[in-house]
Amino acid sequence: MDKIKVLTVKQSVFANNEARADKLRSELKTKKVYLINLMSSPGSGKTTMLVALINRIKASLRVGVMEADIDATVDAETIEEKTGVKTIQLHTAGECHLDAKMTEEGIEGFGVEGLDVVILENVGNLVCPAEFDTGAALNLVILSIPEGDDKPLKYPLMFKVADAVVFSKIDTLSVFDFDVKKAEEHIAKLNPQCVYFPISAKKGDGMDDLAAYIIKEVRAYQALK
Amino acid sequence: MDKIKVLTVKQSVFANNEARADKLRSELKTKKVYLINLMSSPGSGKTTMLVALINRIKASLRVGVMEADIDATVDAETIEEKTGVKTIQLHTAGECHLDAKMTEEGIEGFGVEGLDVVILENVGNLVCPAEFDTGAALNLVILSIPEGDDKPLKYPLMFKVADAVVFSKIDTLSVFDFDVKKAEEHIAKLNPQCVYFPISAKKGDGMDDLAAYIIKEVRAYQALK
Numbered sequence: 001m002d003k004i005k006v007l008t009v010k011q012s013v014f015a016n017n018e019a020r021a022d023k024l025r026s027e028l029k030t031k032k033v034y035l036i037n038l039m040s041s042p043g044s045g046k047t048t049m050l051v052a053l054i055n056r057i058k059a060s061l062r063v064g065v066m067e068a069d070i071d072a073t074v075d076a077e078t079i080e081e082k083t084g085v086k087t088i089q090l091h092t093a094g095e096c097h098l099d100a101k102m103t104e105e106g107i108e109g110f111g112v113e114g115l116d117v118v119i120l121e122n123v124g125n126l127v128c129p130a131e132f133d134t135g136a137a138l139n140l141v142i143l144s145i146p147e148g149d150d151k152p153l154k155y156p157l158m159f160k161v162a163d164a165v166v167f168s169k170i171d172t173l174s175v176f177d178f179d180v181k182k183a184e185e186h187i188a189k190l191n192p193q194c195v196y197f198p199i200s201a202k203k204g205d206g207m208d209d210l211a212a213y214i215i216k217e218v219r220a221y222q223a224l225k
Numbered sequence: 226m227d228k229i230k231v232l233t234v235k236q237s238v239f240a241n242n243e244a245r246a247d248k249l250r251s252e253l254k255t256k257k258v259y260l261i262n263l264m265s266s267p268g269s270g271k272t273t274m275l276v277a278l279i280n281r282i283k284a285s286l287r288v289g290v291m292e293a294d295i296d297a298t299v300d301a302e303t304i305e306e307k308t309g310v311k312t313i314q315l316h317t318a319g320e321c322h323l324d325a326k327m328t329e330e331g332i333e334g335f336g337v338e339g340l341d342v343v344i345l346e347n348v349g350n351l352v353c354p355a356e357f358d359t360g361a362a363l364n365l366v367i368l369s370i371p372e373g374d375d376k377p378l379k380y381p382l383m384f385k386v387a388d389a390v391v392f393s394k395i396d397t398l399s400v401f402d403f404d405v406k407k408a409e410e411h412i413a414k415l416n417p418q419c420v421y422f423p424i425s426a427k428k429g430d431g432m433d434d435l436a437a438y439i440i441k442e443v444r445a446y447q448a449l450k
Contacts, residue, residue: 041268041349042376043371043373069379070352070379070380070381070382071379071380072378072379074375074378075379094356094382096321096350096352096353123352124266124351124352124379124380125321125352126266126349126350127295127348127349127350128321128352144268144371146369146394147266147267148268150299151267153299154267154294154296154297154349155295155349156295156296157295175397
């Protein structure tokens with residue numbers, strides 16, 4: 001395995017984040033590169049889900065992964081080892097989230113030419129990343145079964161900005177007190193358009209549906225003028 | 226059940242947080258009130274652990290709980306209903322953490338006279354709360370088994386500022402790939418003084434040891450001149 005490329009991206013205090021995010025979104029649109037911003041709590045299974053997803057879409061789409069963390073390169077190494085797709089590790093210099101400028105720097109350092117889809121794994125945090133538009137075409141949020149179905153009540157903004165929510169680790173539903181229907185109801189009150197994917201990346205349950213959804217979204221995006 | 230008291234506490238942009246935290250710590254010392262800052266990811270089981278802990282220490286210590294969340298009052302209601310101790314809900318006006326000023330405001334609004342120990346349940350977030358000293362005598366951090374034993378590598382500051390780490394949900398060790406020894410080794414590299422409590426709040430495992438530790442720490446603190 002090659003040594004993982006690591007890039008430190010720093011937040012700009014002066015940036016107008018929304019304008020910057022819109023500009024980045026429009027540039028990526030021109031290049032027909034679909035950016036997914038993947039957000040969740042620490043330990044919800046972002047990386048495990050990504051491996052399972054990428055191995056189901058990489059025959060149809062050219063995929064790249066930008067792994068953001070405060071420290072360490074374990075996730076980027078796992079992705080590269082288990083999927084073989086192009087990967088970069090972003091370090092946030094202590095920051096708890098990515099903003100549009102950091103994402104832009106990441107994309108410049110990474111190089112997205114020739115890719116159909118870039119998945120940005122944001123810092124594991126259910127609060128701050130929701131406040132900063134990264135310029136992504138899709139906000140994908142994971143809520144894992146062990147976390148509890150009340151999380152949308154306590155972290156509403158994250159579930160408000162989500163385009164799709166993945167309920168992960170559903171193979172542990174018998175162990176934890178999590179009502180999928182109740183979680184969907186909590187989210188629907190904040191965000192009626194949201195779509196849901198219950199999955200177990202470990203067992204493979206629900207992964208084909210999620211992969212089909214991503215492929216369809218990317219194709220529709222690339223077909224738009 | 227009485228309606229839960231809700232207080233919105235706002236961050237001060239100008240505060241010198243460290244000096245303010247030291248001042249608060251010294252005031253609480255004079256009053257012999259032991260403040261515990263409880264931190265973890267969302268859904269790690271802070272509230273469930275608290276209920277199990279309080280029901281084991283409330284015969285020995287007069288306990289109060291300050292529940293901080295961005296939104297909702299579900300946790301404060303649960304604590305009050307299941308333990309009967311004095312509880313307040315703090316809302317952070319969108320903030321992802323508590324600082325010393327917010328804690329101070331919470332304590333003023335709550336009223337800590339006559340209490341031996343006040344447990345502050347910080348916002349569920351493994352990143353930002355670690356950066357802000359609240360003035361607490363003890364930083365108690367929970368890492369739940371479903372989150373994975375690699376979390377200290379990715380969120381080092383949280384495990385550096387911890388005085389004690391609780392490994393929660395150990396009744397699910399057979400379901401998840403979590404090596405307690407490895408997690409302890411990762412933490413020990415950052416923080417050699419840290420002590421560990423593997424627990425299952427649901428089954429009761431390890432809870433008596435944790436309760437004995439808290440009672441001992443509070444007694445030692447109150448005995449100090």
